[in-house]
Amino acid sequence: MKILIVGAGSLGLLFAGKLLCVAGTEVRLVTRTRQQAQLINHNGIIVHEGDDREVRTNIMCTSFEEPIHADGPSDGRFDWIFLMVKQTHINAALLNYVMKTAAGSTKLLCFQNGVGHVERLVEASIPANRIYVAVTTEAARKDVDNAVAHTGAGITSIGCVEKREARDAMFMLENVLKSAGFHANIAENIETIVWKKLLVNSVINPLTSIMGIRNGQLLSSPHCLKLMESLHIEACEVLQRYGLHISDELWEQLLEVCKKTSANSSSMLQDLLAGRETEIEWINGSLIRLAAKQHIKIPAHEAVYNMVKGLEQLKRSKH
Known part of the structure; x- marks a missing residue:
């Protein structure tokens, strides 16, 4: 499975760092600044677990201002884009970026707090049946730009905004998240x-x-x-x-x-x-x-x- 994570805050770093440990999963990360991207490219991501365990992983990373095609998977397509930026960062430039990146059958999984972002994505001509919603209670704290502390385990629920969801794709994603150590489930009542x-x-x-x-x-x-x-x-x-x-x-x-x-x-x-x-x-x-x-x-x-x-x-x- 090929996953692009857009947003390198505490949750973005946590999910990227843990998903990188899953065999057969290819992960790319997009940061807001070139400085953070360079730091992660040189030093990787460090995840501090609550039991004093430290996991270090290497990842290809680019900043939002730079094209990602050179760093993308071999066929240039992703199975999933995890949109892990805050609501305040969903602007016209980001929507255009997602539109260009979500080629073919790529699905978009939104982790935003609050409501209103799905409507903005649909208005930006992203098909509703490719937009999925995630609600997570995972707790994390970003210590520096490439290190995150996993301060509390939670549950990540995923669902589609339309009834015509691709359940096979969600089951595959659920299994990948579980393999990464997350408690994940498919929610019929995501709203x-x-x-x-x-x-x-x-x-x-x-x-x-x-x-x-x-x-x-x-x-x-x-x-x-x-x-x-x-x-x-x-x-x-x-x-x-x-x-x-x-x-x-x-x-x-x-x-x-x-x-x-x-x-x-x-x-x-x-x-x-x-x-x-x-x-x-x-x-x-x-x-x-x-x-x-x-x-x-x-x-x-x-x-x-x-x-x-x-x-x-x-x-x-x-x-």
Whole structure:
């Protein structure tokens, strides 16, 4: 199987490093900068597992600005493209890049948080029956540009946005992911899983960003828990009206995510600290827009949305 991974953040490095260890799997990586690509080409990828084990693998890597045909597989085609960039990086240039690279029957697997990216890919003339969605709870931390720590094992669910999916291709991919050490499954209800992850992110990410704390610190204060509960209740109402079944156990699952990722800084907090645009627009913003269509108010989400957007502007003005 030939896989192109676009995006070399923490998850991109983790998946690339582990997939390279699977016999018969050819992996290529695309980074945002030439500097990171050169570092990885010279030194490979280092994956630090939780048991103090270190895995080093060599990989052919190129930057987004450079053509990939010289580094691609022998026939110039990939079976899968893993799109592992953030929502904020899906722009016209990236869409054009994916269009040119997804030759023939290449399938696209999207790992983005939030919603809205699939619609943008379809609008860019990528056939819907070749677009697949992945939701992963794997936890990783990028230490340097070619090294990543696997801080928590999770589950990676994959599904197709259309019913006419190629199940054989998904089964093959599922087996490759399992061979790499990931817990993977094919999900019939991928849309529900996407929205449930969005709900979790809509609670944890903005609160940790606004307060500048790690995920686990949310559980140490009754005031933080009260805020979490308000966001959770509002999001549940929106999604239930949308037609999704929200189980009573979701609140406990949300708390469990905080515990399992207690030492992690959310990606939204990392973006804020670095002066980058966050994914708030596609997480809480998506819930706010969906609530507006239902003619209901979700004031807690509106409040954290505006606070994060305000912090974005303040941070950018300082950089």
